[in-house]
Amino acid sequence: MNSTSDPAAADGRPSEITVMIVDDHPMWRDGVARDLAERGFRVVATAPDAPAAVRIATATRPRVVLMDLNLGQTQGVVAISEILEGLPDTRILVLSASGEHQDVLDAVKAGASGYLVKSASITELVTAVQRTAAGSAVFTPGLAGLVLGEFRRVDTGGSGGRGVEQDDPGLRLTERETDVLRLVAKGMTARQIAARLVLSHRTVESHVQNTLRKLHLRNRVELTRYAIERGLTEDP
Template sequence: MTPRVYLVDDHAMVRSGVRAELGGAVDVVGEAADVAGAVEGIRATVPDVVLLDVHLPGGGGRAVLETLRAELPSVRWLALSVSDAAEDVIAVIRAGARGYVTKSISGPDLRDAVARVADGDVVFSPRLAGFVLDAFAATTPSAPQPEDPATDPGLDLLSAREREVMQLLARGYTYREIGSRLFISVKTVESHASNVLRKLQLSNRNELTRWAATNRLL
């Protein structure tokens, strides 16, 4: 099913460029340039995914999230910003965004990110995942941590290549980026990723990221 997407950015040329990059992979149901317009438009269309700029006239992307998140629980939010500052990333994720990518992202990777968020996954540009993990660790009640980072028996089931793929997945890299780094095809990455989740008895990348953080594998 084609995701229904709403674009929020205060620059018309950026919105036009994003729309062009997304192409037929999504159904763009509306767009807005400021907080008030975004709130009104998103309420009217109830999209699957909102592509949300962080810095907007009228209070920023966080204000849109805080206004609508509880009211529209089915809507998923993906921040798309020129900023890669830790404070921007953490603020919008705490407000309820399911991911954060920077505007340097390629068209294919943006389409992949939107599809994954629409499916309930979380997505971060690679270097931003650490900010989120640090914030999560700082706000989560302390729990007993394994003395040995390899004590989870599932880790022993992974091959050396699967461990490499697992760590890159947990850090937020896309399949294409992992393939490029490891010099393997995207299809091979997908196969390894499937094996990793099956062997570790995890359902998605979000669970994998938390598992890797708990076992100090990031």
């Protein structure tokens, strides 16, 4: 991982974010933990494999679990599902050497909030952990488009339709709420969305909260997953 200067604060100060690192390579695991700790994050635990990850996460309740997918006999996707079953408010960010499409899809389907490849710089990693803790979906550039395209294909059955049932609550969203939803699902922050749509930051947050209420969802991760699964992320 490249050693570069820290980014400007994203969503949430590092000192307020608890992180757990899961990787079966001790040198990599310890190196990432050291890099994040040096930048102010509270690294509360590390784990070498999936069973340990589930057990230790349950005990330490980190805000973000930074996890590799290749964890020996038990794959990371299993640990993702099991951790989230017991800790639904924890966010899981995959950090993997693999950028294979199927690996990304499997991780997202299991509940991961985002996916970075290990070639990411420390600057990118720090920003990704902060944004993941704040509830954003974060992907290495190019991977978000793959995920969105695959879910559109599955949900529409290859017919080219939007794949939304007529009684879907997403149909009750206003045009502006739908615009904001698309950009949230692409991993943009509220300030980035405000700049894109020429709105105030407060107005964007209001649209997000209204959308969450209408869809009966709790946070932006669930909102992103809803948008992907319903094919609501297509550009107008």
